[in-house]
Amino acid sequence: MKHMRTIALLAVAVCVTAAGVTGPAEATTGAVSASGKIAAGTGAATAAAATVRYAWLAGCPKPKEDYEVPCGDWKLTLRSGKTVKVGEATVFPRGAGGKADKETNAPFAVSGDGTRLLYFRKSDRKLVWKNVAGGASHSLPGRAARVPKGLGMGDVDPTFSPGGDVVVLDYSDSDGKMATLIVRLTDGHIARLPGYLAVEGFSPDGRRILASRFTEENTTEYAVYDTDGAEAESRVVPQVVSNNAPVALADDGVTVGVVIAQSGKPRLRQYDLSTDSVSPAIEIPLTSQDSPYRISWDNSGKLTLWYLTSKKDGTVTRASASTVDPSTGALKKIDSFKVPVKTWNWWLPGD
Numbered sequence: 001m002k003h004m005r006t007i008a009l010l011a012v013a014v015c016v017t018a019a020g021v022t023g024p025a026e027a028t029t030g031a032v033s034a035s036g037k038i039a040a041g042t043g044a045a046t047a048a049a050a051t052v053r054y055a056w057l058a059g060c061p062k063p064k065e066d067y068e069v070p071c072g073d074w075k076l077t078l079r080s081g082k083t084v085k086v087g088e089a090t091v092f093p094r095g096a097g098g099k100a101d102k103e104t105n106a107p108f109a110v111s112g113d114g115t116r117l118l119y120f121r122k123s124d125r126k127l128v129w130k131n132v133a134g135g136a137s138h139s140l141p142g143r144a145a146r147v148p149k150g151l152g153m154g155d156v157d158p159t160f161s162p163g164g165d166v167v168v169l170d171y172s173d174s175d176g177k178m179a180t181l182i183v184r185l186t187d188g189h190i191a192r193l194p195g196y197l198a199v200e201g202f203s204p205d206g207r208r209i210l211a212s213r214f215t216e217e218n219t220t221e222y223a224v225y226d227t228d229g230a231e232a233e234s235r236v237v238p239q240v241v242s243n244n245a246p247v248a249l250a251d252d253g254v255t256v257g258v259v260i261a262q263s264g265k266p267r268l269r270q271y272d273l274s275t276d277s278v279s280p281a282i283e284i285p286l287t288s289q290d291s292p293y294r295i296s297w298d299n300s301g302k303l304t305l306w307y308l309t310s311k312k313d314g315t316v317t318r319a320s321a322s323t324v325d326p327s328t329g330a331l332k333k334i335d336s337f338k339v340p341v342k343t344w345n346w347w348l349p350g351d
Contacts, residue, residue: 049078052079053077057071058072059344060072073086076110089108095152096149107119107120107157127156129164129167142190144181161227165185180192189228204297204298219242222234223235268324285329285331304321304324305331316339322334
């Protein structure tokens with residue numbers, strides 16, 4: 001089943017329109033070769049600089065039409081402030097019959113720590129991973145590298161673990177029976193999840209996967225699996241959890257953070273899968289122009305919230321990240337940038 005959270009977030013991102021990109025505070029170091037490809041650097045400063053702040057595709061007017069389509073190569077804006085191209089990454093997805101759709105984009109993913117990429121390689125149409133700091137791209141093992149028969153590239157939805165060591169491939173097949181693959185990049189091991197599940201994300205350590213499904217009773221069940229495909233927890237969750245987003249799984253494998261933003265100021269709740277208990281709501285002090293976009297736990301038990309700032313007409317102008325104290329809702333801003341100029345779409349690490 002297609003990754004529902006990603007679909008919702010990308011629908012928001014498509015609405016992004018023009019504004020300049022602010023330069024980050026990190027020192028600038030070399031990251032691009034003369035050919036425009038990602039090149040390897042040396043030292044800790046280069047390693048820190050060669051991480052992705054966001055990935056994006058430019059948008060160009062479609063001839064004789066009044067709308068834009070993707071154009072150019074995939075691009076990465078690094079934390080050093082540099083922008084690099086990923087020339088071997090497929091831009092236009094090929095359908096089941098092999099024809100390219102030039103009005104949308106192929107799958108492209110960045111690990112949550114901004115160090116690793118996943119995309120379809122133009123030369124052989126294989127799904128590959130590549131380190132942002134440099135080096136060759138590597139094909140996924142076995143069947144994971146190819147689009148299953150009867151599907152197109154756009155039917156493959158990849159989700160990286162935060163550190164980029166594991167990738168989940170969720171397929172959008174018509175009957176929802178095609179198994180979701182869990183691919184461990186360190187040793188090539190492939191595990192499977194039932195195809196009726198929708199992958200919601202990873203725990204911060206990358207060892208557990210949160211998934212959901214709709215039941216025949218019109219309820220929503222959350223389940224936690226390890227990267228070998230073994231189920232650890234499952235429960236039908238209350239509507240206050242199932243009807244809200246974004247959500248995030250903590251390292252303990254049972255705590256789910258959920259942001260409630262249907263009316264008034266957004267609020268944070270914590271849901272315990274093992275006890276079926278919901279914490280009191282904690283208000284998150286965002287302005288009326290800010291909309292929660294994504295949350296993730298870290299290893300210290302704090303949350304990071306990404307949120308989008310919009311003008312009155314709904315135009316998104318800025319993306320920001322703040323740590324959230326889950327006991328008080330207190331925010332501490334850790335990143336903020338104006339949205340890219342003239343883009344078809346853009347993605348944060350972990351999207």
